[in-house]
Amino acid sequence: MTTPTEIISDAQTSEEKFLRQIMVRSQMKSFAADPLIMARADGVHYWDINDKQYLDGLSGIYVVSVGHNNRRVIDSIKQQFDTLTFSPVMHGTNPLAVQLANKLVEVAPDDMAATKFFSGGSETTEAAIKMARQYHRLKGNASKYKIIGRYHSWHGSTMGSLSAGGLKSRRAVNEPLATGFLHVFPPTCYRCPFDKQYPDCGLTCASLVNDVIDLEDPDTVAAVIVEPIGHTGGIIDPPEEYLPLLREYCDRHDVLLIFDEIITGVGRTGEMFAAQTFGVTPDLLCLGKGLSGGYAPIAALLCRKHIAEAFWGDPESNPGFVEGHTFEGNPISSAAGLATLSEILERDLCANVRTQGERLRAGFESLKKHGIIGDIRGKGLMQCIELVKDPATKEQFDPPIGQAIGRRALENGLISRFDPHWIALGPPLTVTGEQIDQMVAILDQSIADVLNGAN
Ligand SMILES: Cc1ncc(COP(=O)(O)O)c(C=O)c1O
Structure with missing residues (x-):
């Protein structure tokens, strides 16, 4: 029997038949050109239908509070x-x-x-x-x-x-x-x-x-x-x-x-x-x-x-x-x-949020070395960096750079929330310090990639 994942895998070769028939939240044509279709998840990780692994830096969309595949x-x-x-x-x-x-x-x-x-x-x-x-x-x-x-x-x-x-x-x-x-x-x-x-x-x-x-x-x-x-x-x-x-x-x-x-x-x-x-x-x-x-x-x-x-x-x-x-x-x-x-x-996950939130803040601070972070905001596991061309004047990038970095991070295996001028992370409340470091490292790499000319 064909599994749902195998059927959806065909979507990439048969865009006409499959992907035009689901109206997703993002612009449909852009989605169909580069569809992100998740097949399974565990803890703070997703795997898409091509078995590519992602760190879930966003709890789906601030939803998966206690992690994926939580047995309780x-x-x-x-x-x-x-x-x-x-x-x-x-x-x-x-x-x-x-x-x-x-x-x-x-x-x-x-x-x-x-x-x-x-x-x-x-x-x-x-x-x-x-x-x-x-x-x-x-x-x-x-x-x-x-x-x-x-x-x-x-x-x-x-x-x-x-x-x-x-x-x-x-x-x-x-x-x-x-x-x-x-x-x-x-x-x-x-x-x-x-x-x-x-x-x-x-x-x-x-x-x-x-x-x-x-x-x-x-x-x-x-x-x-x-x-x-x-x-x-x-x-x-x-x-x-x-x-x-x-x-x-x-x-x-x-x-x-x-x-x-x-x-x-x-x-x-x-x-x-x-x-x-x-x-x-x-x-x-x-x-x-x-x-x-x-x-x-x-x-x-x-x-x-x-x-x-x-x-x-x-x-x-x-x-x-x-x-x-x-x-x-x-x-x-x-x-x-x-x-x-x-x-x-x-599991006193609120305490974990406070601890990992501090670690995330420190990680974001470390990204200031790129010279494009104007502000860091948020609390606990809901924080963002605001991207600016010049932190001294707060001048914004024109064209904006946020989507390029966010998309690059996705390619590098991190799901984040990206806007033209800011990027946020909101991982599951169960996240570990090591996983926070991995998320920040991917963001670090992705910023470097984009500043070095990657799209
Ligand atoms: C602050 C806030 N309020 C309300 C909503 C609407 O929730 P839903 O999409 O579940 O209808 C959202 C969704 O993103 C939200 O972020």
Whole structure:
């Protein structure tokens, strides 16, 4: 019998038949010209259909938190397959989903009190927006509906999450987007849009959030949504005062603070949540990606006690949280989530993230010898280098160099996240020091290759 891998191998010789029929996330023609098709994985390694090995410097895409081929997760999913694979979501739930909800509330910061499950990040951030609006309505403030997001941010692909996000390239092709969304500048200190210098800047990027709420009229603003560390803008790691200030402004105006921790959640910053890393508790917290380690799709929205209680009213007058999806709290996905959390907690992977995060930072520092690294940003196992032609002036490469280095790294066996002007690494939380060194060594070689004229 022909294996799926053998069938896909033909794709490279029969592009017409196979690769035109799958719409991948990247540009389809470019993908078909040089397709990356993975066949198997183990630990922090992938092998493609030609048996080429790659170091997974990106956990798939910040998903494979506990490594590939993790036996604990696989065994618990297998066991769950023999017990219950789907439960009636219209009428109830299943024990695994309840256990996972309880576990998440237990490990979450402060008074997080309830969990709503989803299949992916976009559903979750979109639901956070809906929860904020429904909460205010239940509290008698139905006029509070506006959502303040940030430029350069990414909260997902569904219309609401896309409208909250601030990525021009993804928004423009889908316009008109939903109404009721405003955007402010994120804390991109390395290239401050206000031409100021931290710490003497007075945190204009934060105080403008307060001003916007004020000028829009607080009675019309429902929530502020931010990634604690912005990803798509090039790992935007805020100064320590920034998130506490947002918390203060939101409290001042009865506006909910939503953290999109779809990437930063579940250990990536060296604590279970970035909320703990920064010491700021949001009202709503979105997590996804690493929650199931990639073994089954699951994401979750956590809310604090005062929010949960608002939805816990008399059934005659309170409809609860009006939101739901077919696969929410799926037993297989919940089993994956529980086993992944057990791995992270019992192996103290957050401690490993802190240790390896420092090693990664040191590795990135060592790459400064190439003279093209202007800034290093991020926390734990979510860090990037910003590439500049001249670190003294911050002048950018024109044309940009990031994609060439990222693609070269791929050829040299490293999966990274590359943009025109920055490259990020986010390996599994299980990564070892030796593997971090190998990743940095490949990046080192790839930068040298490109500076020496390789494409
Ligand atoms: C910060 C952030 N929020 C939301 C999403 C959307 O998640 P999903 O792709 O699972 O819908 C992503 C996806 O990359 C993300 O990085």
